Amino acid sequence: MVSKWTKEQLPNVLIDQKSAMKIGPFGSQLKKELLQKRGNYRVYGQENVYKNDFSFGDRYLSKEKFEGLKSSEICSNDIVISTMGTIGHCAIVPSNILPGIMDSHLIRLRLDNKKVNHLFLKYILQSESIQNQIKKMSVGGIMDGLSTSIIKQIEISYPSINEQKNIAESLSDIDQLINSLSELIKKKESIKNAFLENLVTGARRFKGFDGEWENINLGGTSLLKARIGWQGLTTSEYLESGFSYLITGTDFKKGTINWKDIHFVEKHRYDQDKNIQVKDDDLLLTKDGTIGKVALVKNLNKPATLNSGVFVIRPIKNKYLTEYVYYVLTSSVFRTFLNKLAAGSTISHLYQKDLTNFEFFLPSSLKEQKAVATILSDIDKEIFKLEEKLEKYKKIKQGMMEQLLTGKIRLA
Numbered sequence: 001m002v003s004k005w006t007k008e009q010l011p012n013v014l015i016d017q018k019s020a021m022k023i024g025p026f027g028s029q030l031k032k033e034l035l036q037k038r039g040n041y042r043v044y045g046q047e048n049v050y051k052n053d054f055s056f057g058d059r060y061l062s063k064e065k066f067e068g069l070k071s072s073e074i075c076s077n078d079i080v081i082s083t084m085g086t087i088g089h090c091a092i093v094p095s096n097i098l099p100g101i102m103d104s105h106l107i108r109l110r111l112d113n114k115k116v117n118h119l120f121l122k123y124i125l126q127s128e129s130i131q132n133q134i135k136k137m138s139v140g141g142i143m144d145g146l147s148t149s150i151i152k153q154i155e156i157s158y159p160s161i162n163e164q165k166n167i168a169e170s171l172s173d174i175d176q177l178i179n180s181l182s183e184l185i186k187k188k189e190s191i192k193n194a195f196l197e198n199l200v201t202g203a204r205r206f207k208g209f210d211g212e213w214e215n216i217n218l219g220g221t222s223l224l225k226a227r228i229g230w231q232g233l234t235t236s237e238y239l240e241s242g243f244s245y246l247i248t249g250t251d252f253k254k255g256t257i258n259w260k261d262i263h264f265v266e267k268h269r270y271d272q273d274k275n276i277q278v279k280d281d282d283l284l285l286t287k288d289g290t291i292g293k294v295a296l297v298k299n300l301n302k303p304a305t306l307n308s309g310v311f312v313i314r315p316i317k318n319k320y321l322t323e324y325v326y327y328v329l330t331s332s333v334f335r336t337f338l339n340k341l342a343a344g345s346t347i348s349h350l351y352q353k354d355l356t357n358f359e360f361f362l363p364s365s366l367k368e369q370k371a372v373a374t375i376l377s378d379i380d381k382e383i384f385k386l387e388e389k390l391e392k393y394k395k396i397k398q399g400m401m402e403q404l405l406t407g408k409i410r411l412a
Contacts, residue, residue, distance in 0.1 A: 003159060003160045003163070003412065004159075005157045005158060005159050005407050006157065006158055006159075007155060007156070007157045008155065008156070009152065009153065009154065009155055009156075010109075010151060010152065010154040010155070010156055011151075011152050012115075013111060013112055013115045013116040013121070013156070013158070014109060014110055014111060014112060015110045015111065015112050016112070017110070019071060019110070020109065020110045021107065021108070021109055021110075021148055021151060021152070022071065022072065022107070022108050022148075023083065023104060023106070023107050023108075023147070023148055024072050024101065024102035024103045024104045024105065024106050024107075024108075025069055025072050025101070025103070025104060026104045027104070029069065030043070030069070030103060030104070034061065034062075034065055035059045035060065035061065036059075036060040036061065036062065037058055037060065038058075038060055039060030039061060039062065040060070040063070040098065040099070041060055041061045041062070041063060041065075041066035041098065041099050041100050041101075042057060042059065042060055042061075042097070042098045042099070042100035043057070043059035043060065043061060043100060043101055043102075043103055044057065044074060044080070044097075044100050044101070044102050044103065044106065045057065045059070045102070045103045045105050045106065046082040046083070046084065046085060046086075046089070046105045046106060048080075048091070049080055049081070049082050049089050049090065049091040049106065050082070050086065050089060052091050054091075054093065054094055054097040055097075059103075061100075061101070066099065066100070066101065069101050070101070072101040072102055072108075073099070073100070073101050074093045074097075074100065074101065074102050074106075074108055075093060076093055076094065076095040076097075077092060077093065077095075077111070077113075077118045078092070078093040078108050078109065078110055079091070079092055079093075079108070079109040079111065079118060079121060079122060079125070080093060080102060080106045080107065080108055080109075081106065081107045081109065081125065081146065081151070082105060082106060082146070083104075083105050083106065083107055083145050083146040083147070084105045084145050084146075085105075087134065087138065087145060087146040088125070088130075088131055088134045088146060090122055090125045090126065091122070092118055092119065092122055107146065107148060107151060109121075109151075114161070115158075115161075116158055116161075116164065117161060117164040117165050117168055119165075119168035119172060120158065120164035120165070120167055120168040121156070121158075123167070123168060123171050123401060123405060124156050124158070124405055126401075127401055127402075127405050128401075128402070129405075129406075130154060130156065133153075133154055133155070134146065134150065134154070137150045137153055137154075138150060157406075157407070159407065159410075159412070160412070162412070163410065163411055163412045166411035166412075167404045167405065167411055170400065170404065170411065171397065171400060171401065171404065174393060174396060174397045174400060175397070177393050178390065178393050178394060178397065181386060181389060181390045181393065182390060184386060185383060185386050185387060185390065188379065188382060188383050188386065189383060191379065192376065192379040192380065192383065195375065195376060195379065196327060196330070196331050196376060197331060197332060199327075199372045199375070199376065200324075200327055200328050200331050200333060200360075200362075200372065201331075201333065201361065202361060202363075205368075206368065206371050206372075206375075209363065209365060209367070209368040209371065211363060211364050211365045211368065212364055213361045213362060213363050213364065214361065214362065214364055215359055215360070215361050216319065216320070216359065216360065216361075216362060217356070217357070217358070217359050218313070218325075218355065218356060218357075218358040218359070218360070219355070219356025219357065219358070220356075221315060221316055221319040221320065222313050222314060222315055222316060222319075223275075223312075223313070223314045223315075223316060224311055224312075224313055224352055224355060224356060225273075225275040225276050225311065225312050226276065226287065226306065226308065226310060226311045226312070226352065227273060227276055227305075227306050227307060227308040227310075228273075228308070229308060231272055231273065231308075233265070233269060233307060233308065237265055237266070237269065238263040238264075238265070239263060239264040239265060239266070240263070240264065241264055242264030242265055242266055243264065243265070243266055243267040243270060243303060244264060244265050244266075244267065244269065244270035244302070244303040244304055244305050245259070245262050245263075245264060245278075245300075245302060245303065245304035245305070246262065246263045246264055246265045246269075246304075246305060246306070246307055247262065247278060247284065247304055247305070247306050247307070247310060248263070248306075248307045248309060248310065249286035249288065249289050249290060249293055249309050249310060250289075251295075252284070252286065252293045252294075252295045253295075254380075254384065255294065255295055255296060255326065255330070255380065256295050256296060256297070256298055257284075257295055257297060257298075259299070259301075265305065269305065270303050270304075270305045273305070275312075276305050276306045276312055277303065277304070277305055278297055278300065278304040278305060278306065278312060279297065279300065280297055280298060280299075280300045281296065281297060281298075281322050281323070282296075282297040282312050282313070282314060282322065283295075283296055283297075283312070283313040283314070283322040283325060283326055283329070284296075284297065284306070284310050284311065284312055284313070285310065285311045285313060285329065285350075285355075286309060286310055286311075286350075287309060287310065287311055287349060287350040287351075287352075287355075288308070288309035288348075288349055288350075289309060291338065291347050291348075291349075291350050292329070292334065292335070292338050292350065294326055294329045294330050296322060296323060296326045311350075311352070311355065313325070318366070320362055320366075320369060321366055321369045321370060321373060323369075323370075323373040323377065324362065324369035324370070324372055324373045325360075325362070326373070327372070327373060327376050328360050328362070333360050334358065334360075337358050338350075341354055
C-alpha cells in the first residue's frame with residue numbers, strides 16, 4: 001500500500017533544537033573592519049547560494065571571531081535560503097567547504113533526517129507552490145525580504161523517506177543533464193568569443209586570404225538613420241497588430257529580432273520615413289536604454305519600421321557586409337569605443353555624431369568578410385540549438401516537479 005503524504009509546517013521537519021532555524025549575524029556583530037581578505041574561516045552570503053558555489057568569495061574571519069559567532073556556522077547538509085534580492089533561493093551546503101558562518105542575508109535550516117531528505121526539501125522549497133507561499137506572505141512587510149517568521153509559516157507536504165529519496169534522485173538526474181548542457185554552452189561561447197576577437201582584428205586569418213586590411217570609418221561608409229524626435233511616435237500608438245512591425249530595443253534577442261512578441265504601427269507611421277523602413281540584412285543598434293545592443297534583420301515577412309531608440313546601419317556602395325560588421329559591433333573593438341565615450345560614467349544615449357566616429361579594421365575582400373561571418377554564424381547556430389535543448393530540459397524538469405512534488409505521480 002502506498003503511504004499518504006504528510007502535511008505540516010516547515011519547523012516540524014527540523015531538528016529539535018533552538019538553533020534549527022537561524023538567520024546570520026547583523027551589522028554590529030559582523031562589522032566590515034572585522035573581515036579579512038584571506039584566512040581559514042569564511043563568511044558565506046547569498047552570492048554563494050545564487051551560484052551554488054561555496055568556494056566563491058573573499059570575506060574571512062579570524063579564528064577568535066569565528067568562535068564568537070559559531071552559532072551562525074553552516075555545516076554539511078544544512079539548507080541555506082536567501083533573504084534579500086531573489087528571496088527564497090536555496091542551496092545545500094556541501095561537505096568540502098572551509099569552516100565558516102553565514103551573513104545576515106541567509107537563513108539556515110537543519111533538518112530532522114528521519115522525517116525529510118535534504119535534497120527533497122531543497123526541491124520542495126524551489127517549487128512553484130512554496131515560492132507562491134513566500135511571495136504571498138512577504139507582501140505588506142516593513143521591507144522586502146524573507147524572515148524566519150515567514151519561514152515558520154510555510155506548509156510542506158512529503159511522503160515516506162524512501163519515496164523522497166526516489167523523487168530527489170529523479171530530479172537530480174535531470175539537473176545533471178541541465179548542468180552539463182549549461183557547461184557545454186559556456187564552453188562553446190568561450191570558444192566563439194576567442195574566435196570573434198581574433199578574426200575581427202586580423203590576429204587570425206583563414207588560409208587563402210592574404211590581402212590587405214583597411215581602417216574604415218563607420219560614418220563615412222554607412223547610411224546611419226533613426227526615427228527623429230519631431231515625428232512624435234508615442235507608446236499609445238503601439239498596436240497588437242497592424243500594417244507594420246515596430247522594432248524597439250526590447251525586441252532584440254540573441255542578435256536578431258524576436259518577431260513573435262513585437263508591436264505594430266499603422267501604415268502612415270511606416271510611410272512617414274523611408275530611411276527607417278527596415279529590410280533584410282539591415283544592421284540595427286540600440287541608442288537608448290541598454291546602449292549598443294546589436295541585431296541583424298533576417299526573415300522579414302512584412303513591412304517594418306523603427307522606434308526612436310534604434311539606429312539602422314547600411315553600407316554605402318557595398319563597402320562591407322553587414323553580417324561581418326555585426327560581429328565587429330559585438331566584439332571588444334566596439335565595447336572599447338563605447339567605454340571611451342563614457343569616460344567613466346554611464347551613457348544614457350548614443351548620439352549619431354559620436355557613432356559616426358567609430359573606426360575599425362576589416363578585410364578589403366568581401367569574400368574574407370563572408371568567411372569570417374560564416375564561421376562565427378555557424379558557431380552561433382550550434383549554441384542556439386544547445387540553448388533550445390537546454391530550455392526543453394528545463395521544461396521537462398518543471399513538469400516533473402509539478403507531478404512528483406505534489407504526489408500526482410508516485411515513486412514509492
